[in-house]
Amino acid sequence: MTFANDNMAYLGASPVEQAFLRHRPELLRFLVSRLRCFATAEDAVQEVYVRASGARPPIHDPRALLFQTAANLIRNQARSDGRGRAAFSTYADLIAPPFEAITPERQVLDAEALDRAQTAIQNLPPQCQVVFRLHRFDGLKQREVATHLGISTTAVEKHMRRAMAALVAAVET
Structure with missing residues (x-):
């Protein structure tokens, strides 16, 4: 792989590899918050990469693939560890966060991101x-x-x- 520019694009890298390199810190934070152990999360990040890089094309959203793979990995680990309901409730929080987690600030930020996404769609060619x-x-x-x-x-x-x-650019600003 050859480094192409400051946007972390690598020549010859697949979309999944590029998404992994771009979103690795976010993915690691996600896994640390769920697994509660940095070392375990580091191992899980590598496992996510291995599993996601083997996905068959077409892959429409490589970032979503990475995070879905991470969620599946957590669920599978919870099953095999036998942590039962406690582990399942952690996984359930991935899908629908508890009501308390939805703060007014989060609602405002989400509403602003949605407005930017709608504007981006409206500004696309017909x-x-x-x-x-x-x-x-x-x-x-x-x-x-x-x-x-x-x-x-x-x-x-x-x-x-x-x-x-256009959507990614609008939401990430």
Whole structure:
């Protein structure tokens, strides 16, 4: 792998590898907060990388794949450790945090991020908006979107990459 620029993009790296390098600190914090042990979380981060890097294409959201893999790893570990209900409740918090965890500040930040995401979608070119909405909101597969709109699947992929990049940029600001 060759370092390409300051955005941590590596030439020859798969999207999963790039997402892992970009989100590793966040993934480690996520795992430390759930596993309550830094050393165990470090091992889990490496296991997540190994498992996620073996995923078959197409991978639409490499970051989501990493975090879903981490959540599955925690769930599997909880089962094998026999920690029963306590471990399951920790895993359940991953899916739906307890009501107390939703603070007014978190609500404001989430509302602002949602507004930025909606604005980003509205600022996309019309064809890109349609492709994004059909695929993400209506649940059509990329092949079905291509057939429905009379465009190639490559064009659908291009529009989805553009839309996802705009959303990521909007939400991360």
